[in-house]
Amino acid sequence: MSGELSKTLWRIVIPIVLSVGVGIWLFRSDIDSETLKSIVFDTRTVIGLCIALLFVVGRDFGLAWRFHTIADGDLAWKRAWRTDIMCAFTSAITPSVVGGSALAIFYLNREGIKLGRATALTLTTLFLDELFFVVFCPIILLLLPWSDLFGIPAANDTGSEFFLGGVKVVFWLVYAGIVVWTTILYLAIIAKPEGTRHVLQRVASWRMLKRWRKNIEGTADNMVSTSVWVKGRSWRWWAKVFGGTVLSWFSRYFVVNALFWAFVPAASEVLVFGRQFVVWVVLMVSPTPGGSGISEWLFANYYGDLIGNLGIAAVLALVWRLFSYYIYLIAGVALLPGYFGKRARKPV
DSSP, X not given: OHHHHXXXXXXXXXXXXXXHHHHHHHHHHHOOHHHHHHOOOOHHHHHHHHHHHHHHHHHHHHHHHHHHHHTTTSSOHHHHHHHHHHHHHHHHHSBTTTXXXXXXXXXXXXXXXXXXXXXXXXXXXXXXXXXXXXXXXXXXXXXXXXHHHSOOOOTTOHHHHHHHHHHHHHHHHHHHHHHHHHXXXXXXXXXXXXXXXXXXXXXXXXXGGGGGHHHHHHHHHHXXXXXXXXXXXXXXXHHHHHHHHHHHHHHHHHHHHHHHHHHOTTSOHHHHHHHHHHHHHHHTTOOSBTTTTHHHHHHHHHSHHHHSOHHHHHHHHHHHHIIIIIHHHHHHHHHHHHHHHSOOOOOO
């Protein structure tokens, strides 16, 4: 088990180096002494930071509530919190395209949930997360002008125009992928499980996918098992688990609203909130662990027009990452030795 710990610790070093490296670059390029002097730490700032911390707690409460509910009470609150933190920690040390969901099955199993059931729970939570974006992104796009949501390029600034155009293209491509993936999950675990399995098995037979055939067929079988498990669930059950999902994602976004309220009170809070949908969709395809480096750069540039000062934008980007990223690295590292060192609970 010490080998597993050593391997994990090395994975922690890489995102920290990337994130700190970009942080130093932001400080050197955009933050100067005048910028730091212009930041006022008054009562409003302290209150805003405290509110941001409350929303961090709200994010974790929502996911722990979902784990607790979806496991029908077999996952006690303490273990549900621990599973949530470990999933967030995994997301922080793996590329965003992998995320923490892949190891949620392992964490649930360590907490006493049978492997097959843990797989069903994980696929269901994955479906709920994707469904959140499918439902709420169109609402945000209808409520906010596209020119505000994707930013307006600075006059005669081709770099700014290229950046915002790239953000828009990536957003739409990733969102289209989310819609397709959510549709597959819906058909597989709710509407047409056997039909979906048949299609996936046919796809797995293609010569070009021979390398991933077993994984595809295994995923198809897991989806059918999940369908059997979720059938008969009441609308109240679905309302609770989706409510936990919404609470978690909204709390994650409101962290940024609290920071803007504290440091840039003149900015539109509705627009700040809406742009978080764009940020998190774009970060879903980040190739770096936990979006390290890319997240800070994206935040500083994407929100720069609302802040009006690149230096302040860079400072906010770093504070945002402290609340949304480093806090989970620290918590995960604290839990890691005991988590791998303890014996797994007897499955239920």
